[in-house]
Amino acid sequence: MAEKVAIVGCGLVGRGWAVAFARGGWDVAMWDPVEGAAEKSLELARTIADDLHQAGLLQGQQPAEVLARIRTAPDLATALDGAAWMQESAPEKLDVKQELWRELDRLAPATAVLGSSTSALVPSSFTEGLPGKERCLVSHPLNPPHLIPCVELVPAPWTSPETMRRAVEVMAAIGQKPVVMGREIDGFVVNRLQGALMEEGFRLVADGFAGPEDVDAAVKHGLALRWSFMGPFETIDLNAPGGIADYIARFQHMYREMHVDQQRRVDWEAPEVLQKVLADRRARLPLDKLAERSRWRDRRLMALLRQKQASSQEIGD
Template sequence: MTGRRVACIGAGTVGSAWAVVFARAGYEVAVWDSVPETLSEFALPRVAQIARTLAEEMSTGEDAETVIARIRAATSLADAVDGVEAVQESVREELSVKRAVFDEIGEAAPPDALLMSSTSALPGSQFLTEVPNPERALVAHPVNPPSHIPLVELCGTGVTEEATFERARQLFLSARMEPVVLRKEIEGFLLNRLQYTMVNEAMHLVGEGYCTAEDIDRVLTSGLALRWASIGPFMTAHLNAREGFRGFVDQLGPMMKTMGREARTDYDWGPDLAESVHESVARILPVDSIPEAQAWRDGRILATRRMQAADHMPGRKKADPD
């Protein structure tokens, strides 16, 4: 035990995964949820399952039972945040709910504790600026499940201090996460703006009859994802031209701009198209098979991470921290 404590508020899929992240980093973790049954019937069993899987697939040298022993169910929100150095909130994605929860967190948590939200899209300035000492509050948006995917996006509220960003960075680095810092607040942050933009254009392509939903998924898994699992879109372009990114843009920049103008990221898809896509993917994977498929997906994520860690791109230099 390090004697350092973190609270996870909201014990659903994201909150329970966060608990394992912090426990694997040596923190004592208190988990609380407004529905007590969520803790006993979902969160604690899931914590144990995740910890045991990670001990086998991504070992830190500790056995799973040691990690599990660091996590406890709190009896109240005040009990959860008592004496902690950081709070990670993962409650329902609803502004009024988050405001109410942070009102309570702000009153009960130590005055210098980091206050962080897992919100997927809501700007932190809408619910984090009224807490006591708001300069210590920020968004720390993970990718679900954070126990398996290391990215976390740090976004301030306009009053968040630079020292808060650095404290959060160090916290997540100690937990083997990979934080990125947004320089300005924007709805959806980075990952979801990229993800939802692509999905909206995919809906356009399917909705206008260019292809099927299965075709879109195949374009990603058998095409883009094979490169993007190791390098991002800018580095992909850099490697696709002998002259690097500059050469890529010189050759294909006009085409990129044309397709950008023609893309329908604002495509007005409706419930009929959404239902058609659902039926298409559900024929391949029935809804009652989703839990089993999620476990398979998580295993593939860990296998990809092991592949990523196995070697490094020849000639690649470490990026500047700023």
């Protein structure tokens, strides 16, 4: 018998999680407090499943097989009934999450793991004081979770080792790639890395060293090619004849000197900065084309996933 997951919050992230779990063989119950939101997400999941099938990313299944595992629930208690995992994707508002998580802990089976998709709140901020706080964690995906497999598993100080072990097991079983954190910190891993890159990008634009499109080009045609199959530590390990220690000996001084300049923060909303970025982006992509370009992004991600899967089989990870 398939295990059940309750998807609480059915926006972009929630519906992506629903497809990811259903593709992994789980029964999915979707619930959202906004009337009609779960039903709308279920309809959109059909499009997602069709796109994944055309891209060869449904693990050999037909869309109907995957979609048959997803249903909507009339209330929160029904969604949680019998669930082995709960994935919450509610708005990033602390008071909303605190109130919701009191209900989640009260209604979910005692054996269920409770995960949050939050990208901005550490788990201790909304699980402290809950009777079942040891089974709670952040399980933060990148958007969209059905296409980007990385998921950050972040414990609160009281999250049990068994909960973390189970979280790794569940995420790996449905095809996600867990990043396991030892303890919580604002931004987790991904947003802290992304934030460092964005801070430098805004500095380069604000000071006139490069335009937004040039910064994007440096990443997508340069850094991202390597980063799509290996991380920064492996990158520098392979970029010097003697490995990572050799790289540090050769280049640490360069990064140390750059770091001094990188301590100065540029205000992203300063008119002279924001207008540069907005003018560049809107010239290249009008606002009314954002949804179309997002669909393009998803198709490119699907193509990249296919290529990565094929390369792993042919060359190895």
